[in-house]
Amino acid sequence: MNTTGHKTWPKLTSREEFRFLADLVLKHSTGDHTLMSLHDQQSGTTRFANNHIVQNVDTRRGSLRVTVAFGRRHGTAGTTDFTAGGLQEAVAKATQIARLSPDDLEYLPPVERQQYTTPPTTRPETAVAGPARRLEYTNEAIGQCRMENLGAAGIVSSSVATVGVAASTGLFAYEERTDARFSLTVQAGEATGWAAAAHRSIDHLKIQERTLTAIDKAKRGLETRELPPGRYTVILEPAAVAGLWSSLLRTLDAKAYEKSTSAFSGKLGRLIVDKRLTLRNLPAHEDLLGCGFTEDGLPTVASDWIADGALTQLAHDRFTAKKQGIDKIPTLDAPCLSGRGSSLPTLQELIKSTESAILVTNFWYIRTVNPTDLTLTGMTRDGTFLVENGTIVSAVKNFRFHESPLRVFNQVAAFTNPSEAITSETGKLLVPAMTLREFNFSSVTRF
Amino acid sequence: MSVPDRDELAELALKRVVASGAEYGDIRLLDSMTQAIRGEDRRIASIRESQDSGFGIRVLYHGAWGFAASSVCSLEEAPRVAELAIEIAKGSASVASERVKLAEEPVHRDRVVTARRIDPFAVAIEKKTALLLETMETVHRQAGVVRSSASLWASRDRKLFVSTEGSRLEFDLLALSGDFDATAVHDGRFATRSFNTPHLRMGYELIESANFLAEAPRIASQAVEKVKAPTTDPGLYDLVLDPEHLSLTMHESCGHPSELDRALGYEANYAGTSFLTTDKRGTFRYGSPHVNLVADNREPETLAATGYDDDGVACQQWDIVRDGIFVGYCTNREVAPKIGETRSRGSNRADSWGSVPIVRIANIGLEPGAATLDELLVDVKRGVYIEGHGSYSIDQRRYNFQFGGDAFWLIENGKRSHMVRDVVYHGITPDFWGSCDGVADWSHRRRYGFITCGKGQPGQSGWMTHAASHARFRNVNVIGGQAGS
Numbered sequence: 001m002n003t004t005g006h007k008t009w010p011k012l013t014s015r016e017e018f019r020f021l022a023d024l025v026l027k028h029s030t031g032d033h034t035l036m037s038l039h040d041q042q043s044g045t046t047r048f049a050n051n052h053i054v055q056n057v058d059t060r061r062g063s064l065r066v067t068v069a070f071g072r073r074h075g076t077a078g079t080t081d082f083t084a085g086g087l088q089e090a091v092a093k094a095t096q097i098a099r100l101s102p103d104d105l106e107y108l109p110p111v112e113r114q115q116y117t118t119p120p121t122t123r124p125e126t127a128v129a130g131p132a133r134r135l136e137y138t139n140e141a142i143g144q145c146r147m148e149n150l151g152a153a154g155i156v157s158s159s160v161a162t163v164g165v166a167a168s169t170g171l172f173a174y175e176e177r178t179d180a181r182f183s184l185t186v187q188a189g190e191a192t193g194w195a196a197a198a199h200r201s202i203d204h205l206k207i208q209e210r211t212l213t214a215i216d217k218a219k220r221g222l223e224t225r226e227l228p229p230g231r232y233t234v235i236l237e238p239a240a241v242a243g244l245w246s247s248l249l250r251t252l253d254a255k256a257y258e259k260s261t262s263a264f265s266g267k268l269g270r271l272i273v274d275k276r277l278t279l280r281n282l283p284a285h286e287d288l289l290g291c292g293f294t295e296d297g298l299p300t301v302a303s304d305w306i307a308d309g310a311l312t313q314l315a316h317d318r319f320t321a322k323k324q325g326i327d328k329i330p331t332l333d334a335p336c337l338s339g340r341g342s343s344l345p346t347l348q349e350l351i352k353s354t355e356s357a358i359l360v361t362n363f364w365y366i367r368t369v370n371p372t373d374l375t376l377t378g379m380t381r382d383g384t385f386l387v388e389n390g391t392i393v394s395a396v397k398n399f400r401f402h403e404s405p406l407r408v409f410n411q412v413a414a415f416t417n418p419s420e421a422i423t424s425e426t427g428k429l430l431v432p433a434m435t436l437r438e439f440n441f442s443s444v445t446r447f
Numbered sequence: 448m449s450v451p452d453r454d455e456l457a458e459l460a461l462k463r464v465v466a467s468g469a470e471y472g473d474i475r476l477l478d479s480m481t482q483a484i485r486g487e488d489r490r491i492a493s494i495r496e497s498q499d500s501g502f503g504i505r506v507l508y509h510g511a512w513g514f515a516a517s518s519v520c521s522l523e524e525a526p527r528v529a530e531l532a533i534e535i536a537k538g539s540a541s542v543a544s545e546r547v548k549l550a551e552e553p554v555h556r557d558r559v560v561t562a563r564r565i566d567p568f569a570v571a572i573e574k575k576t577a578l579l580l581e582t583m584e585t586v587h588r589q590a591g592v593v594r595s596s597a598s599l600w601a602s603r604d605r606k607l608f609v610s611t612e613g614s615r616l617e618f619d620l621l622a623l624s625g626d627f628d629a630t631a632v633h634d635g636r637f638a639t640r641s642f643n644t645p646h647l648r649m650g651y652e653l654i655e656s657a658n659f660l661a662e663a664p665r666i667a668s669q670a671v672e673k674v675k676a677p678t679t680d681p682g683l684y685d686l687v688l689d690p691e692h693l694s695l696t697m698h699e700s701c702g703h704p705s706e707l708d709r710a711l712g713y714e715a716n717y718a719g720t721s722f723l724t725t726d727k728r729g730t731f732r733y734g735s736p737h738v739n740l741v742a743d744n745r746e747p748e749t750l751a752a753t754g755y756d757d758d759g760v761a762c763q764q765w766d767i768v769r770d771g772i773f774v775g776y777c778t779n780r781e782v783a784p785k786i787g788e789t790r791s792r793g794s795n796r797a798d799s800w801g802s803v804p805i806v807r808i809a810n811i812g813l814e815p816g817a818a819t820l821d822e823l824l825v826d827v828k829r830g831v832y833i834e835g836h837g838s839y840s841i842d843q844r845r846y847n848f849q850f851g852g853d854a855f856w857l858i859e860n861g862k863r864s865h866m867v868r869d870v871v872y873h874g875i876t877p878d879f880w881g882s883c884d885g886v887a888d889w890s891h892r893r894r895y896g897f898i899t900c901g902k903g904q905p906g907q908s909g910w911m912t913h914a915a916s917h918a919r920f921r922n923v924n925v926i927g928g929q930a931g932s
């Protein structure tokens with residue numbers, strides 16, 4: 001097996017090839033407007049459990065989508081067939097749908113040609129990484145766990161994709177995006193410890209460091225005590241903070257706001273969380289997974305969403321943005337939450353400064369219970385500990401929480417500098433670890 | 448690029464697999480067509496028809512798996528993908544310390560076609576959009592309703608499965624669903640009431656029989672009633688759960704823990720493991736004697752009834768829980784031998800040509816009892832009747848769960864009295880099912896399907912149907928659905 005890199009054939013759709021395909025589609029379309037998008041990806045995942053590889057996959061998937069509009073009537077067809085016949089069929093299908101569609105009063109023609117910045121969306125070391133590289137990282141994680149007589153379950157994945165948008169208005173956007181991920185659950189009998197990473201560069205997954213973190217958590221969980229449900233001071237690691245913030249960010253929809261069916265209705269411009277907290281979108285940040293443009297072909301933009309605790313932005317589609325007179329639609333592809341004022345540099349410092357708290361590694365199965373006040377529920381997972389007088393004294397059985405981020409992020413006691421966070425239920429964010437007061441754990445489970 | 452014949456492509460690929468010395472290989476060629484029509488607030492927001500075609504090749508080499516797939520369906524691409532799958536399998540084998548051994552399965556050569564009266568793709572788009580627009584208009588006639596949505600979804604999978612063992616299976620499968628909802632506002636709150644057809648494998652007759660227009664006024668008025676309804680005091684209540692609601696409860700608290708790959712730790716890093724560990728099979732009391740949970744992948748029209756799974760194993764019926772005792776798992780050819788079973792239960796499915804098949808929940812249903820719904824209600828002094836799906840969350844071993852619902856009525860002295868809002872109940876799975884003291888009869892049985900069951904890395908969406916009659920549970924912990932309660 002080649003251990004230096006992955007065969008790069010077949011090549012993904014290049015910029016020139018996408019332009020050729022787009023020209024072909026636009027030439028065949030009789031619509032008033034035509035929009036076409038490309039997503040062509042080679043991706044692979046090595047998955048392991050009980051210290052064995054249980055799944056080892058590599059998939060090439062290319063897809064094209066064509067939207068044709070006549071006035072305000074529009075239809076969309078997607079295909080994985082990149083041949084001339086396949087494209088013509090997609091155009092014909094989209095045209096047929098558009099002709100049969102009723103008027104959509106919210107339809108807007110594709111945007112005009114745009115200027116894009118070039119955020120760092122691709123890294124060559126990830127683009128050429130293949131099964132051999134994934135296997136190497138898998139062996140590293142499993143090997144460390146075997147040495148400790150522990151069980152490893154997780155994934156190493158890498159992908160490269162070419163993405164494009166073109167339209168009859170002259171719009172043309174194209175870029176390459178890479179993505180590499182590592183996630184590991186270490187099992188020590190009943191106890192589990194977890195760590196995860198995602199980055200544009202496969203070189204930045206820090207396999208050894210994260211494996212040691214997961215091992216440490218699993219070993220600390222060997223003896224577990226049960227605490228009663230109730231309100232506790234909590235130290236949330238970045239992944240746990242990311243889980244709550246992702247749920248919050250998903251509900252910033254401008255149309256729901258306008259129709260009074262949002263937890264944020266009436267709160268634009270007002271304090272919604274602790275005034276030391278600011279949330280920005282930073283598409284050019286090297287440690288985030290920002291991209292150059294949206295599905296509509298709009299450029300992503302650096303923007304403030306929450307400034308000094310106040311909600312300053314909503315998630316607009318093009319229709320609500322136009323209605324509100326917003327020219328540059330803010331995007332949320334690369335969120336970064338930071339705290340102003342005295343922060344502690346690391347999680348370890350945060351623990352050291354805490355008299356009594358529950359330390360939460362991660363949350364799982366976070367769901368909205370009440371959309372009006374954004375009450376969420378979910379479970380702690382893969383490392384929940386009691387901290388007393390600045391040290392971790394024992395693992396505790398996992399809790400269910402029942403809490404609103406709009407309440408608890410007004411109970412901030414301390415925070416660190418932002419660091420990378422990713423979970424199986426969130427995209428990647430930069431967020432601090434945080435100490436929050438009076439966090440509501442509503443019940444305890446059996447492990 | 449040559450236009451491929453599916454059998455030719457399959458033969459070309461599997462020849463490479465056999466020549467490599469692999470002990471097993473299969474190929475799935477899939478051509479999926481999906482149509483999704485989505486309405487929102489009295490407008491048709493999108494109509495999309497997507498064709499997704501490709502093939503995936505699975506190779507078992509020296510007891511280790513490799514899988515490669517491509518959307519480029521050509522005779523040039525097939526050998527490349529086959530070689531890649533072999534190379535990956537060899538890589539897996541180079542570090543394997545135990546070998547996968549597949550359970551035996553007879554060779555099958557068959558064709559499976561979904562029975563349909565009306566082809567959903569042949570129904571005019573104007574007819575479908577008119578139905579959705581009229582449904583939303585009807586919903587908005589109700590004072591207090593501020594938002595609505597309505598959608599129709601149809602899928603057709605044409606699949607060819609060929610294995611190196613000689614199986615050759617062709618499929619032409621349909622699936623369909625439709626739904627709409629109404630959102631009302633009152634006093635700074637908002638609430639949504641939904642109507643869903645089950646996802647089933649049948650034709651457009653499913654939508655026609657659902658009668659959206661007749662149901663719309665009821666859904667709209669209940670949305671308003673729901674947002675204005677009082678809350679309940681937290682405490683212990685008897686619950687009477689309707690079949691749609693139970694489909695989710697069963698899915699999360701019985702379906703997932705009965706997946707053998709989870710119990711063996713395959714999903715430890717994502718979906719989780721299972722409290723139903725292998726030592727519990729045959730002895731563990733999962734629920735009361737009223738609880739019989741049966742997996743049936745042969746019931747016509749249900750999502751997992753595909754004739755054969757993606758291991759090429761014939762669909763079957765078996766018990767998961769019998770008289771309250773946990774007795775069986777959902778398995779595939781890889782994991783079945785690990786618990787001493789000689790044949791897979793045929794529950795191995797992939798969500799596309801580009802995904803590797805994994806153990807999925809079967810069509811698990813609650814076997815009907817003997818009661819009528821009125822008999823279940825009549826001796827409830829203080830309880831809640833719950834319809835439909837709401838919030839849901841469960842821990843990674845499937846013990847501690849919390850469910851909401853779509854609509855709630857207080858039961859007082861044996862009768863449903865009035866709607867209440869923000870009801871959430873919490874339980875520990877075996878305690879909850881242990882509190883079941885009555886299940887309604889066959890006449891109350893309904894089926895609900897799931898097409899977004901998340902599992903696997905990369906993530907896949909599983910499809911299955913869960914059927915139930917109404918059931919009653921005693922002294923369940925109901926908590927408030929507000930922040931910090």
